Amino acid sequence: MSFTVAIDGPAASGKGTISRALAARFGMRHLDTGLLYRAVGARVDAGEEAIAAARTLTPEDLARDDLRGPAAASAASRVAVIPEVRAALLDFQRSFARAPEGAVLDGRDICTVICPDAEVKLYVTAAPEIRAERRYAELVARGMDVTREGVLKDVLARDARDMGRADAPLVAAPDATVLDTSEMGIEEAVAAAVDLVARARGG
Secondary structure, rough: OOEEEEEEEEOOOOOOHHHHHHHHHHHHEEEEEEEEHHHHHHHHOOOOHHHHHHHOOOHHHOOOOEEEEEHHHHHHHOOOOHHHHHHHHHHHHHHHHOOOOOEEEEEHHHHHHHOOOOOEEEEEEEEEEHHHHHHHHHHHHHHOOOHHHHHHHHHHHHHHHHOOOOOOOOOOOOOOOOEEEOOHHHHHHHHHHHHHHHHHOOO
16 A cells, blocks of 8 residues: 655755655655756756657656755756646656555645645744755855855755746645645654654554
8 A cells, every 4th residue: 555745845944854854763664856957957957858858858857966955956946937848757656656565746736736645744834044055055065155045045045936836836735735844854854754654644
């Protein structure tokens, strides 16, 4: 019997870390759906047409080393506003969500569009300034040359694009549990999410 955990939230809210922790804790598969859009965006930046890139995405595309940088993130946000791109990636995500061992998916429209019938729906968020500081620390740790001001500007721009797009905007599903991680450490946030999933699974 498949069991799906759907997690949405803005950039650097902690949803990726929480998703990976849940997958490991409960033995489920994990999909960072943002990687799909980052991979499409990277191919577009290399000169391809967005819809064609989405329709021909391969596992090798998702294994690229450059998908975690700010350029790929910005490109992902740009291609994600294209309805045909989202449609091209829809079936892949829904098929993944019903893996027999269970699945955890995180992204921007998982609860609202991709998996509206998920057994657990979680919306992970935090104040923009806190999310920007987290992302800044992450990028600096990777040796990237960024500024706090630039990272905050990028986070706010991505929020505006993700929440303002006409097709599948980022929004908390009415039946999702909202987890604000602004004042939480990662252990506390993960523990809250684990408790939610455990209760939904019956202990």
